[in-house]
Amino acid sequence: MYGKGILKGLSVTWKRFWNTYIEDISWLLRGKKRYFTEEGIKHRSSKDTRGIFTIQYPEERLILPEEARYLPFLVYDEGPDGKKEQRCTSCGICAKVCPPQCIWIVRSNDPQTGRPIPEPTEFYIDADICMNCGFCAEYCPFDAIIMDHDFEIASYTRNVYNMEKLLKPASYYKSIRPENYERNDQERKAKEAAKAAKAAAAATQTN
Amino acid sequence: MAEDKNPFKDNLTFPQNFDPEKWIPEGEALLYGSLARYTVKNEGGLSTDRIVVNMGPQHPSTHGVFRAALTVDGETIVGLKPVVGYLHRNHDKIGERNTFLQNMPFTDRLDYFNSMANNFGYALAVEKLMNIPVAERADYIRVIMSELTRVQNHLIFIGNLLNDLGAMYTPALYAFEERELILDIFEAVSGARMMCNYFRFGGVVRDVPDDVMQKIKDLVIERLPAKTDEMDRFLTQNEVLVSRLKGVHVIDGETAIQYSMTGPVLRAAGVPYDIRRADPYSIYDRFEFDVAMRPNGDLYDNYLIRLDEIWQSLRILQQAIKQIPQGPINSQKPQYQVRVPAGEAYGRIESPKGELGFYVVSNGKPNPWRYHVRAPSFVNITALEQMCIGTKIADFVALFGVLDVVMGELDR
16 A cells, blocks of 8 residues: 555654653653653653653753763862862873863962972963863873863853862862762872871881 | 963964965866866757756755755756865874874764764774773773764664655654763763763773663663664655655665775675674674675665664674673773884774774874874765766755765865
Protein backbone atom coordinates (compact mmCIF):
# COMPACT_ATOMS: atom_id res chain seq x y z
CA MET A 1 0.00 0.00 0.00
CA TYR A 2 1.42 3.38 -0.97
CA GLY A 3 1.56 5.69 2.00
CA LYS A 4 2.10 2.95 4.55
CA GLY A 5 5.57 4.26 5.39
CA ILE A 6 4.24 7.78 5.91
CA LEU A 7 1.55 6.51 8.26
CA LYS A 8 4.08 4.45 10.15
CA GLY A 9 6.28 7.52 10.51
CA LEU A 10 3.40 9.71 11.55
CA SER A 11 2.47 7.25 14.28
CA VAL A 12 5.87 8.04 15.83
CA THR A 13 5.17 11.77 15.88
CA TRP A 14 1.64 11.07 17.13
CA LYS A 15 3.01 9.10 20.09
CA ARG A 16 5.56 11.79 20.77
CA PHE A 17 2.80 14.38 20.76
CA TRP A 18 0.88 12.62 23.53
CA ASN A 19 3.96 11.77 25.60
CA THR A 20 4.15 15.24 27.16
CA TYR A 21 0.54 15.08 28.31
CA ILE A 22 0.95 11.53 29.63
CA GLU A 23 4.04 12.60 31.58
CA ASP A 24 2.37 15.74 32.93
CA ILE A 25 -0.70 13.85 34.10
CA SER A 26 1.30 11.04 35.67
CA TRP A 27 3.45 13.57 37.57
CA LEU A 28 0.28 15.37 38.65
CA LEU A 29 -1.31 12.14 39.88
CA ARG A 30 1.80 11.33 41.88
CA GLY A 31 1.57 14.79 43.40
CA LYS A 32 4.94 15.94 42.11
CA LYS A 33 5.98 18.96 40.09
CA ARG A 34 7.65 18.25 36.76
CA TYR A 35 8.68 21.84 36.04
CA PHE A 36 10.79 24.27 38.06
CA THR A 37 11.95 21.56 40.48
CA GLU A 38 15.31 19.86 40.73
CA GLU A 39 13.69 16.44 40.52
CA GLY A 40 11.89 17.38 37.33
CA ILE A 41 15.03 18.76 35.69
CA LYS A 42 16.97 15.65 36.67
CA HIS A 43 14.28 13.43 35.22
CA ARG A 44 14.24 15.39 32.00
CA SER A 45 17.93 14.72 31.47
CA SER A 46 17.79 11.05 32.41
CA LYS A 47 17.35 8.01 30.21
CA ASP A 48 13.61 7.79 30.95
CA THR A 49 12.76 11.23 29.66
CA ARG A 50 9.75 11.43 27.40
CA GLY A 51 7.77 14.28 25.97
CA ILE A 52 8.89 17.84 26.43
CA PHE A 53 12.64 17.86 26.87
CA THR A 54 13.68 21.49 27.10
CA ILE A 55 14.82 23.32 30.21
CA GLN A 56 13.25 26.77 30.38
CA TYR A 57 16.48 28.60 30.87
CA PRO A 58 16.53 31.61 33.10
CA GLU A 59 13.83 30.20 35.36
CA GLU A 60 15.11 26.63 35.25
CA ARG A 61 18.75 25.66 35.03
CA LEU A 62 20.49 22.48 34.05
CA ILE A 63 22.31 20.93 36.98
CA LEU A 64 25.98 21.23 36.14
CA PRO A 65 28.16 18.22 36.83
CA GLU A 66 31.06 18.82 39.16
CA GLU A 67 33.64 18.73 36.38
CA ALA A 68 31.89 21.38 34.27
CA ARG A 69 34.36 24.09 33.43
CA TYR A 70 34.15 27.65 32.36
CA LEU A 71 36.57 30.51 33.00
CA PRO A 72 39.31 30.05 35.59
CA PHE A 73 39.44 31.88 38.91
CA LEU A 74 42.04 32.23 41.66
CA VAL A 75 41.49 30.66 45.07
CA TYR A 76 42.38 32.32 48.36
CA ASP A 77 42.13 30.82 51.85
CA GLU A 78 40.58 32.93 54.54
CA GLY A 79 43.11 33.51 57.30
CA PRO A 80 42.23 33.67 60.99
CA ASP A 81 41.87 37.48 60.98
CA GLY A 82 39.94 37.55 57.69
CA LYS A 83 43.11 38.15 55.67
CA LYS A 84 43.16 36.81 52.11
CA GLU A 85 45.88 34.20 51.91
CA GLN A 86 46.50 33.62 48.25
CA ARG A 87 47.42 30.18 47.14
CA CYS A 88 49.08 31.47 43.98
CA THR A 89 52.87 31.67 44.15
CA SER A 90 53.26 33.22 40.67
CA CYS A 91 55.26 30.25 39.44
CA GLY A 92 53.90 30.84 35.94
CA ILE A 93 53.07 27.27 34.95
CA CYS A 94 49.50 28.29 34.05
CA ALA A 95 50.78 31.08 31.81
CA LYS A 96 53.24 28.69 30.19
CA VAL A 97 50.75 25.88 29.52
CA CYS A 98 47.90 28.14 28.36
CA PRO A 99 47.29 27.28 24.67
CA PRO A 100 46.03 30.73 23.56
CA GLN A 101 48.43 32.51 25.96
CA CYS A 102 45.74 34.53 27.71
CA ILE A 103 47.28 34.58 31.19
CA TRP A 104 49.94 37.04 32.26
CA ILE A 105 51.31 37.61 35.72
CA VAL A 106 53.10 40.59 37.28
CA ARG A 107 55.53 39.19 39.83
CA SER A 108 56.31 41.18 42.95
CA ASN A 109 59.42 42.07 44.96
CA ASP A 110 59.75 42.77 48.62
CA PRO A 111 59.93 46.58 48.93
CA GLN A 112 62.61 46.44 51.65
CA THR A 113 65.03 43.79 50.41
CA GLY A 114 64.14 43.87 46.70
CA ARG A 115 63.98 40.10 46.54
CA PRO A 116 61.10 38.36 44.78
CA ILE A 117 58.21 37.19 46.92
CA PRO A 118 55.77 34.46 45.88
CA GLU A 119 52.56 36.49 45.83
CA PRO A 120 51.78 38.08 42.47
CA THR A 121 51.11 41.82 42.36
CA GLU A 122 48.72 41.44 39.47
CA PHE A 123 47.22 38.52 37.62
CA TYR A 124 45.40 39.00 34.33
CA ILE A 125 43.26 36.60 32.35
CA ASP A 126 41.85 37.77 29.06
CA ALA A 127 38.47 36.04 29.20
CA ASP A 128 37.76 36.81 25.55
CA ILE A 129 40.78 34.82 24.45
CA CYS A 130 40.46 32.02 27.00
CA MET A 131 39.32 28.78 25.33
CA ASN A 132 38.17 27.14 28.59
CA CYS A 133 40.42 24.13 28.07
CA GLY A 134 41.18 23.75 31.79
CA PHE A 135 44.92 23.17 31.45
CA CYS A 136 45.78 25.91 33.96
CA ALA A 137 43.63 24.29 36.65
CA GLU A 138 44.85 20.82 35.75
CA TYR A 139 48.56 21.57 35.99
CA CYS A 140 48.59 24.11 38.84
CA PRO A 141 50.77 22.52 41.54
CA PHE A 142 49.11 24.52 44.34
CA ASP A 143 45.42 24.17 43.34
CA ALA A 144 45.39 27.95 43.19
CA ILE A 145 43.56 28.25 39.89
CA ILE A 146 40.25 26.46 39.40
CA MET A 147 37.70 26.40 36.61
CA ASP A 148 34.49 28.20 37.49
CA HIS A 149 30.87 27.17 36.93
CA ASP A 150 29.59 30.69 36.31
CA PHE A 151 29.00 31.04 32.59
CA GLU A 152 27.00 34.27 32.47
CA ILE A 153 29.69 36.82 31.62
CA ALA A 154 27.98 39.02 29.03
CA SER A 155 29.24 42.57 29.32
CA TYR A 156 29.46 45.81 27.39
CA THR A 157 33.25 45.90 27.37
CA ARG A 158 36.00 43.42 26.78
CA ASN A 159 36.57 41.04 29.66
CA VAL A 160 40.12 41.33 30.89
CA TYR A 161 39.92 40.03 34.42
CA ASN A 162 42.33 41.34 37.02
CA MET A 163 43.12 39.98 40.44
CA GLU A 164 40.20 41.74 42.09
CA LYS A 165 37.76 40.01 39.79
CA LEU A 166 39.56 36.66 39.79
CA LEU A 167 40.05 36.08 43.51
CA LYS A 168 37.37 33.92 45.06
CA PRO A 169 37.38 32.26 48.50
CA ALA A 170 38.08 28.58 49.06
CA SER A 171 34.56 28.19 50.44
CA TYR A 172 33.22 29.05 46.98
CA TYR A 173 35.50 26.43 45.47
CA LYS A 174 34.12 23.95 47.98
CA SER A 175 30.55 24.85 47.10
CA ILE A 176 30.95 24.23 43.36
CA ARG A 177 33.32 21.25 43.44
CA PRO A 178 32.94 19.42 46.75
CA GLU A 179 34.66 16.18 45.67
CA ASN A 180 37.65 17.89 44.09
CA TYR A 181 37.97 20.18 47.10
CA GLU A 182 37.98 17.24 49.49
CA ARG A 183 40.62 15.44 47.45
CA ASN A 184 42.86 18.50 47.16
CA ASP A 185 42.44 19.31 50.84
CA GLN A 186 43.57 15.84 51.86
CA GLU A 187 46.55 16.02 49.52
CA ARG A 188 47.56 19.39 50.94
CA LYS A 189 47.23 18.17 54.50
CA ALA A 190 49.26 15.05 53.75
CA LYS A 191 51.95 17.22 52.15
CA GLU A 192 52.05 19.56 55.14
CA ALA A 193 52.20 16.62 57.57
CA ALA A 194 55.09 15.11 55.61
CA LYS A 195 56.87 18.47 55.67
CA ALA A 196 56.36 18.84 59.43
CA ALA A 197 57.56 15.29 60.03
CA LYS A 198 60.65 15.97 57.93
CA ALA A 199 61.35 19.18 59.85
CA ALA A 200 60.89 17.38 63.16
CA ALA A 201 63.25 14.61 62.05
CA ALA A 202 65.83 17.21 61.01
CA ALA A 203 65.45 18.96 64.37
CA THR A 204 66.05 15.76 66.34
CA GLN A 205 69.09 14.97 64.23
CA THR A 206 70.75 18.32 64.94
CA ASN A 207 70.06 17.83 68.64
CA MET B 1 41.68 49.38 27.30
CA ALA B 2 42.29 45.68 27.21
CA GLU B 3 45.22 46.04 24.82
CA ASP B 4 47.11 48.24 27.28
CA LYS B 5 47.07 45.55 29.94
CA ASN B 6 48.20 42.84 27.56
CA PRO B 7 51.98 42.48 27.17
CA PHE B 8 51.43 41.44 23.55
CA LYS B 9 49.33 44.62 22.92
CA ASP B 10 46.85 44.03 20.10
CA ASN B 11 49.14 41.34 18.62
CA LEU B 12 48.32 42.31 15.07
CA THR B 13 50.72 43.03 12.24
CA PHE B 14 50.11 43.49 8.54
CA PRO B 15 52.58 43.34 5.68
CA GLN B 16 53.85 46.69 4.40
CA ASN B 17 51.50 48.57 2.07
CA PHE B 18 48.61 46.35 3.05
CA ASP B 19 45.35 47.93 4.10
CA PRO B 20 42.66 45.42 5.08
CA GLU B 21 39.98 48.00 4.35
CA LYS B 22 40.98 48.30 0.72
CA TRP B 23 41.77 44.66 0.04
CA ILE B 24 39.93 42.98 -2.82
CA PRO B 25 40.00 39.18 -2.93
CA GLU B 26 42.00 37.76 -5.79
CA GLY B 27 41.11 34.80 -7.92
CA GLU B 28 37.44 35.54 -8.48
CA ALA B 29 38.00 36.15 -12.20
CA LEU B 30 39.90 32.89 -12.41
CA LEU B 31 37.09 31.04 -10.66
CA TYR B 32 34.39 32.31 -12.97
CA GLY B 33 36.68 31.80 -15.95
CA SER B 34 37.15 28.16 -15.05
CA LEU B 35 33.40 27.72 -14.80
CA ALA B 36 32.95 29.05 -18.32
CA ARG B 37 34.86 26.18 -19.90
CA TYR B 38 31.99 23.74 -19.41
CA THR B 39 30.11 23.35 -22.67
CA VAL B 40 26.51 22.37 -23.09
CA LYS B 41 25.18 20.11 -25.75
CA ASN B 42 22.06 21.55 -27.27
CA GLU B 43 19.63 18.92 -28.27
CA GLY B 44 16.70 19.93 -30.43
CA GLY B 45 18.30 23.18 -31.49
CA LEU B 46 17.00 25.14 -28.50
CA SER B 47 19.79 27.26 -27.07
CA THR B 48 19.59 28.44 -23.50
CA ASP B 49 21.83 30.70 -21.47
CA ARG B 50 23.88 29.35 -18.64
CA ILE B 51 23.76 31.19 -15.37
CA VAL B 52 26.41 31.29 -12.68
CA VAL B 53 24.91 30.93 -9.22
CA ASN B 54 26.81 31.32 -5.99
CA MET B 55 25.46 29.04 -3.29
CA GLY B 56 26.90 30.34 -0.09
CA PRO B 57 28.92 31.43 1.80
CA GLN B 58 25.70 32.58 3.44
CA HIS B 59 23.20 29.89 2.55
CA PRO B 60 21.09 27.95 5.02
CA SER B 61 21.78 24.60 3.38
CA THR B 62 25.56 24.71 3.24
CA HIS B 63 26.15 23.86 6.92
CA GLY B 64 28.23 26.92 7.61
CA VAL B 65 30.28 29.17 5.40
CA PHE B 66 30.81 26.94 2.41
CA ARG B 67 30.51 28.47 -1.03
CA ALA B 68 29.90 26.64 -4.26
CA ALA B 69 30.01 28.53 -7.54
CA LEU B 70 27.64 26.70 -9.89
CA THR B 71 26.92 27.02 -13.57
CA VAL B 72 23.37 25.96 -14.26
CA ASP B 73 21.64 25.26 -17.51
CA GLY B 74 18.01 25.55 -16.57
CA GLU B 75 17.81 23.29 -13.55
CA THR B 76 20.78 21.14 -14.43
CA ILE B 77 24.19 21.74 -12.94
CA VAL B 78 26.84 21.85 -15.65
CA GLY B 79 29.76 23.21 -13.67
CA LEU B 80 30.70 23.50 -10.06
CA LYS B 81 33.66 24.81 -8.09
CA PRO B 82 33.75 24.53 -4.33
CA VAL B 83 35.30 27.60 -2.67
CA VAL B 84 36.67 26.91 0.77
CA GLY B 85 38.55 29.00 3.27
CA TYR B 86 35.95 31.27 4.81
CA LEU B 87 36.59 29.70 8.20
CA HIS B 88 40.33 29.32 7.82
CA ARG B 89 42.05 29.61 11.18
CA ASN B 90 45.58 28.57 10.34
CA HIS B 91 45.25 25.42 12.40
CA ASP B 92 48.29 23.58 11.04
CA LYS B 93 50.61 26.56 11.47
CA ILE B 94 49.33 27.34 14.97
CA GLY B 95 50.05 23.69 15.73
CA GLU B 96 53.72 24.30 15.04
CA ARG B 97 53.83 27.17 17.52
CA ASN B 98 52.08 25.24 20.29
CA THR B 99 53.69 22.58 22.40
CA PHE B 100 52.47 19.03 21.85
CA LEU B 101 50.06 19.20 24.75
CA GLN B 102 48.70 22.62 23.81
CA ASN B 103 47.55 21.24 20.48
CA MET B 104 45.04 18.98 22.20
CA PRO B 105 42.34 21.62 22.84
CA PHE B 106 42.92 23.01 19.35
CA THR B 107 42.02 19.66 17.81
CA ASP B 108 38.60 19.92 19.49
CA ARG B 109 37.89 22.86 17.24
CA LEU B 110 38.47 20.94 14.03
CA ASP B 111 35.36 18.84 13.74
CA TYR B 112 33.41 20.37 16.58
CA PHE B 113 30.73 17.70 16.43
CA ASN B 114 33.22 14.93 17.24
CA SER B 115 35.85 16.46 19.49
CA MET B 116 36.46 13.12 21.22
CA ALA B 117 37.37 11.50 17.89
CA ASN B 118 39.76 14.34 17.05
CA ASN B 119 41.47 14.01 20.42
CA PHE B 120 41.82 10.30 19.78
CA GLY B 121 43.61 10.73 16.46
CA TYR B 122 46.05 13.30 17.77
CA ALA B 123 46.77 11.32 20.94
CA LEU B 124 47.49 8.23 18.82
CA ALA B 125 49.95 10.12 16.62
CA VAL B 126 51.93 11.59 19.51
CA GLU B 127 51.88 8.33 21.47
CA LYS B 128 53.34 6.58 18.45
CA LEU B 129 56.08 9.20 18.34
CA MET B 130 56.77 9.00 22.06
CA ASN B 131 56.51 5.21 21.98
CA ILE B 132 54.51 4.95 25.21
CA PRO B 133 51.79 2.45 26.13
CA VAL B 134 48.21 3.43 26.94
CA ALA B 135 46.64 2.38 30.22
CA GLU B 136 44.21 -0.51 29.77
CA ARG B 137 41.17 1.20 31.29
CA ALA B 138 41.91 4.38 29.37
CA ASP B 139 41.84 2.40 26.13
CA TYR B 140 38.32 1.24 26.87
CA ILE B 141 37.21 4.72 27.90
CA ARG B 142 38.60 6.05 24.63
CA VAL B 143 36.69 3.51 22.59
CA ILE B 144 33.47 4.18 24.52
CA MET B 145 33.77 7.92 24.02
CA SER B 146 34.62 7.77 20.34
CA GLU B 147 31.79 5.34 19.60
CA LEU B 148 29.30 7.51 21.51
CA THR B 149 30.54 10.35 19.37
CA ARG B 150 29.83 8.34 16.24
CA VAL B 151 26.30 7.55 17.38
CA GLN B 152 25.42 11.17 18.01
CA ASN B 153 27.12 12.36 14.83
CA HIS B 154 25.17 9.94 12.66
CA LEU B 155 21.88 10.74 14.38
CA ILE B 156 22.48 14.43 13.78
CA PHE B 157 23.49 13.66 10.21
CA ILE B 158 20.14 11.98 9.59
CA GLY B 159 18.29 14.85 11.21
CA ASN B 160 20.17 17.48 9.23
CA LEU B 161 19.82 15.59 5.95
CA LEU B 162 16.07 15.59 6.41
CA ASN B 163 16.31 19.25 7.29
CA ASP B 164 18.07 19.91 3.99
CA LEU B 165 15.42 17.95 2.14
CA GLY B 166 12.68 20.13 3.60
CA ALA B 167 11.44 18.11 6.56
CA MET B 168 11.90 21.15 8.71
CA TYR B 169 13.22 20.25 12.11
CA THR B 170 11.12 17.41 13.46
CA PRO B 171 13.69 14.67 12.69
CA ALA B 172 16.56 17.00 13.57
CA LEU B 173 15.13 17.77 16.99
CA TYR B 174 14.38 14.12 17.69
CA ALA B 175 18.05 13.47 17.00
CA PHE B 176 19.17 16.37 19.14
CA GLU B 177 17.40 14.87 22.15
CA GLU B 178 19.67 11.81 22.08
CA ARG B 179 22.68 14.00 21.35
CA GLU B 180 21.96 16.08 24.45
CA LEU B 181 21.96 12.96 26.60
CA ILE B 182 25.29 11.86 25.13
CA LEU B 183 26.74 15.33 25.61
CA ASP B 184 25.67 15.18 29.27
CA ILE B 185 28.00 12.22 29.62
CA PHE B 186 30.83 14.10 27.92
CA GLU B 187 30.25 17.05 30.23
CA ALA B 188 30.32 14.87 33.32
CA VAL B 189 33.64 13.24 32.40
CA SER B 190 35.51 16.01 30.63
CA GLY B 191 33.89 19.22 31.82
CA ALA B 192 32.66 20.54 28.50
CA ARG B 193 29.90 19.44 26.18
CA MET B 194 31.58 20.01 22.86
CA MET B 195 35.18 21.10 23.39
CA CYS B 196 36.02 18.05 25.47
CA ASN B 197 39.83 18.12 25.60
CA TYR B 198 39.61 14.77 27.36
CA PHE B 199 42.55 12.75 26.06
CA ARG B 200 46.14 12.95 27.24
CA PHE B 201 49.22 11.15 26.01
CA GLY B 202 49.09 7.73 27.63
CA GLY B 203 45.49 7.85 28.74
CA VAL B 204 42.71 10.26 29.60
CA VAL B 205 42.40 13.16 32.05
CA ARG B 206 40.10 11.71 34.66
CA ASP B 207 38.28 8.53 35.40
CA VAL B 208 34.67 7.88 34.53
CA PRO B 209 32.77 7.93 37.84
CA ASP B 210 30.45 5.04 38.64
CA ASP B 211 27.24 7.05 38.27
CA VAL B 212 28.31 8.24 34.83
CA MET B 213 29.22 4.68 33.85
CA GLN B 214 25.74 3.63 34.92
CA LYS B 215 24.28 6.36 32.75
CA ILE B 216 26.33 5.17 29.78
CA LYS B 217 25.05 1.63 30.38
CA ASP B 218 21.46 2.81 30.56
CA LEU B 219 21.81 4.78 27.36
CA VAL B 220 23.66 2.11 25.42
CA ILE B 221 21.56 -0.85 26.49
CA GLU B 222 18.09 0.69 26.78
CA ARG B 223 17.64 4.09 25.30
CA LEU B 224 19.80 4.41 22.19
CA PRO B 225 18.72 1.12 20.58
CA ALA B 226 15.08 2.04 21.16
CA LYS B 227 15.55 5.51 19.74
CA THR B 228 17.54 4.33 16.73
CA ASP B 229 14.74 1.91 16.06
CA GLU B 230 12.25 4.73 16.38
CA MET B 231 14.23 6.82 13.89
CA ASP B 232 14.19 3.82 11.55
CA ARG B 233 10.40 3.42 11.82
CA PHE B 234 9.93 7.16 11.53
CA LEU B 235 11.85 7.69 8.30
CA THR B 236 13.18 4.68 6.44
CA GLN B 237 10.02 3.60 4.67
CA ASN B 238 8.56 7.06 4.26
CA GLU B 239 7.52 7.22 0.60
CA VAL B 240 8.38 10.90 0.20
CA LEU B 241 11.85 10.28 1.54
CA VAL B 242 12.39 7.15 -0.54
CA SER B 243 11.31 8.78 -3.78
CA ARG B 244 13.54 11.74 -3.06
CA LEU B 245 16.60 9.70 -2.15
CA LYS B 246 16.45 6.44 -4.04
CA GLY B 247 18.23 6.39 -7.36
CA VAL B 248 19.99 9.74 -6.95
CA HIS B 249 23.50 8.60 -7.70
CA VAL B 250 26.15 9.94 -5.35
CA ILE B 251 29.36 8.25 -6.48
CA ASP B 252 30.50 4.80 -7.52
CA GLY B 253 33.16 2.88 -5.66
CA GLU B 254 35.92 3.23 -8.22
CA THR B 255 35.61 7.00 -8.53
CA ALA B 256 35.38 7.35 -4.77
CA ILE B 257 38.68 5.50 -4.41
CA GLN B 258 40.25 7.71 -7.08
CA TYR B 259 39.24 10.76 -5.07
CA SER B 260 40.58 8.99 -1.95
CA MET B 261 37.25 9.40 -0.22
CA THR B 262 36.79 7.57 3.05
CA GLY B 263 34.10 7.01 5.59
CA PRO B 264 30.42 6.25 5.19
CA VAL B 265 30.23 7.73 1.69
CA LEU B 266 32.83 5.24 0.44
CA ARG B 267 31.19 2.34 2.26
CA ALA B 268 27.80 3.25 0.83
CA ALA B 269 29.39 2.98 -2.61
CA GLY B 270 30.17 -0.68 -2.05
CA VAL B 271 33.73 -0.52 -0.74
CA PRO B 272 33.90 -2.07 2.75
CA TYR B 273 36.89 -0.03 3.93
CA ASP B 274 36.96 0.84 7.60
CA ILE B 275 40.17 1.73 9.42
CA ARG B 276 38.91 0.06 12.56
CA ARG B 277 39.20 -3.17 10.55
CA ALA B 278 41.82 -2.36 7.92
CA ASP B 279 44.40 -1.00 10.37
CA PRO B 280 43.10 -1.67 13.88
CA TYR B 281 44.22 1.04 16.25
CA SER B 282 43.85 1.13 20.02
CA ILE B 283 41.88 -1.98 21.06
CA TYR B 284 39.45 -2.30 18.17
CA ASP B 285 40.79 -5.78 17.38
CA ARG B 286 39.12 -7.06 20.56
CA PHE B 287 35.57 -6.24 19.54
CA GLU B 288 33.20 -8.08 17.33
CA PHE B 289 31.55 -5.85 14.77
CA ASP B 290 30.77 -5.77 11.09
CA VAL B 291 31.91 -3.18 8.62
CA ALA B 292 28.69 -1.71 7.32
CA MET B 293 28.45 -1.68 3.54
CA ARG B 294 25.74 -0.82 1.02
CA PRO B 295 26.16 -1.63 -2.65
CA ASN B 296 24.32 1.03 -4.68
CA GLY B 297 25.96 4.31 -3.81
CA ASP B 298 22.82 6.40 -4.07
CA LEU B 299 21.46 8.87 -1.54
CA TYR B 300 19.19 6.29 0.04
CA ASP B 301 22.12 3.95 0.69
CA ASN B 302 24.05 6.82 2.19
CA TYR B 303 21.16 7.38 4.57
CA LEU B 304 20.81 3.68 5.45
CA ILE B 305 24.50 3.18 6.09
CA ARG B 306 24.39 5.72 8.90
CA LEU B 307 21.72 3.66 10.64
CA ASP B 308 23.79 0.50 10.08
CA GLU B 309 26.83 2.17 11.58
CA ILE B 310 24.88 3.30 14.63
CA TRP B 311 23.88 -0.33 15.20
CA GLN B 312 27.50 -1.48 14.85
CA SER B 313 28.70 1.26 17.21
CA LEU B 314 26.12 0.19 19.77
CA ARG B 315 27.41 -3.36 19.41
CA ILE B 316 30.96 -2.21 20.16
CA LEU B 317 29.73 -0.11 23.07
CA GLN B 318 27.82 -2.99 24.61
CA GLN B 319 30.94 -5.16 24.50
CA ALA B 320 33.18 -2.36 25.81
CA ILE B 321 31.07 -1.55 28.86
CA LYS B 322 30.97 -5.24 29.71
CA GLN B 323 34.73 -5.74 29.41
CA ILE B 324 36.04 -2.48 30.90
CA PRO B 325 38.57 -3.25 33.65
CA GLN B 326 39.46 -1.25 36.73
CA GLY B 327 42.87 0.35 37.01
CA PRO B 328 44.83 3.50 36.34
CA ILE B 329 43.66 5.84 33.60
CA ASN B 330 47.03 7.11 32.50
CA SER B 331 50.30 5.27 32.00
CA GLN B 332 52.30 8.49 32.40
CA LYS B 333 52.68 11.00 35.19
CA PRO B 334 50.68 14.14 34.51
CA GLN B 335 53.14 16.70 33.12
CA TYR B 336 52.64 19.93 31.29
CA GLN B 337 55.70 19.59 29.09
CA VAL B 338 56.00 16.20 27.43
CA ARG B 339 59.30 15.04 26.01
CA VAL B 340 58.88 13.91 22.45
CA PRO B 341 61.89 12.38 20.70
CA ALA B 342 62.78 13.41 17.16
CA GLY B 343 60.96 11.54 14.44
CA GLU B 344 57.72 11.45 12.56
CA ALA B 345 54.44 9.67 13.11
CA TYR B 346 51.08 9.40 11.43
CA GLY B 347 48.13 8.47 13.62
CA ARG B 348 44.84 7.76 11.97
CA ILE B 349 41.40 6.83 13.15
CA GLU B 350 38.06 6.13 11.60
CA SER B 351 36.30 9.31 12.59
CA PRO B 352 32.52 9.40 11.91
CA LYS B 353 33.28 11.29 8.69
CA GLY B 354 36.14 9.20 7.36
CA GLU B 355 39.85 8.78 7.85
CA LEU B 356 41.12 11.42 10.22
CA GLY B 357 44.89 11.50 10.26
CA PHE B 358 47.42 13.55 12.18
CA TYR B 359 50.94 13.77 10.81
CA VAL B 360 53.41 15.04 13.36
CA VAL B 361 57.12 15.62 12.85
CA SER B 362 59.24 16.36 15.88
CA ASN B 363 62.86 17.49 16.08
CA GLY B 364 63.09 16.99 19.83
CA LYS B 365 61.96 20.51 20.71
CA PRO B 366 58.87 21.14 22.87
CA ASN B 367 56.74 21.97 19.84
CA PRO B 368 56.23 19.97 16.64
CA TRP B 369 58.36 20.90 13.66
CA ARG B 370 55.54 20.03 11.31
CA TYR B 371 51.93 19.31 12.08
CA HIS B 372 49.43 18.33 9.43
CA VAL B 373 45.84 17.22 9.61
CA ARG B 374 44.33 14.94 7.02
CA ALA B 375 40.74 16.02 7.44
CA PRO B 376 38.09 13.71 5.95
CA SER B 377 35.74 16.58 5.17
CA PHE B 378 38.37 18.34 3.09
CA VAL B 379 39.31 15.26 1.09
CA ASN B 380 35.70 14.20 0.56
CA ILE B 381 34.68 17.62 -0.73
CA THR B 382 37.05 17.27 -3.70
CA ALA B 383 34.61 14.84 -5.28
CA LEU B 384 31.69 17.26 -5.02
CA GLU B 385 32.18 18.55 -8.56
CA GLN B 386 32.19 15.03 -9.96
CA MET B 387 29.11 14.12 -7.93
CA CYS B 388 26.98 17.10 -8.83
CA ILE B 389 27.55 17.63 -12.56
CA GLY B 390 24.51 16.50 -14.47
CA THR B 391 22.15 16.50 -11.51
CA LYS B 392 19.40 18.99 -10.71
CA ILE B 393 20.17 21.98 -8.54
CA ALA B 394 17.67 20.80 -5.90
CA ASP B 395 19.74 17.64 -5.45
CA PHE B 396 22.90 19.65 -4.86
CA VAL B 397 21.76 20.37 -1.32
CA ALA B 398 21.16 16.69 -0.61
CA LEU B 399 24.41 15.60 -2.27
CA PHE B 400 26.36 18.15 -0.31
CA GLY B 401 24.55 17.20 2.88
CA VAL B 402 25.35 13.54 2.40
CA LEU B 403 29.09 14.24 2.45
CA ASP B 404 28.55 15.34 6.05
CA VAL B 405 31.21 18.04 6.05
CA VAL B 406 31.87 20.29 8.99
CA MET B 407 33.37 23.66 8.18
CA GLY B 408 35.68 23.68 11.17
CA GLU B 409 37.44 20.67 9.72
CA LEU B 410 37.14 21.58 6.06
CA ASP B 411 38.77 25.00 6.35
CA ARG B 412 40.88 24.41 9.47
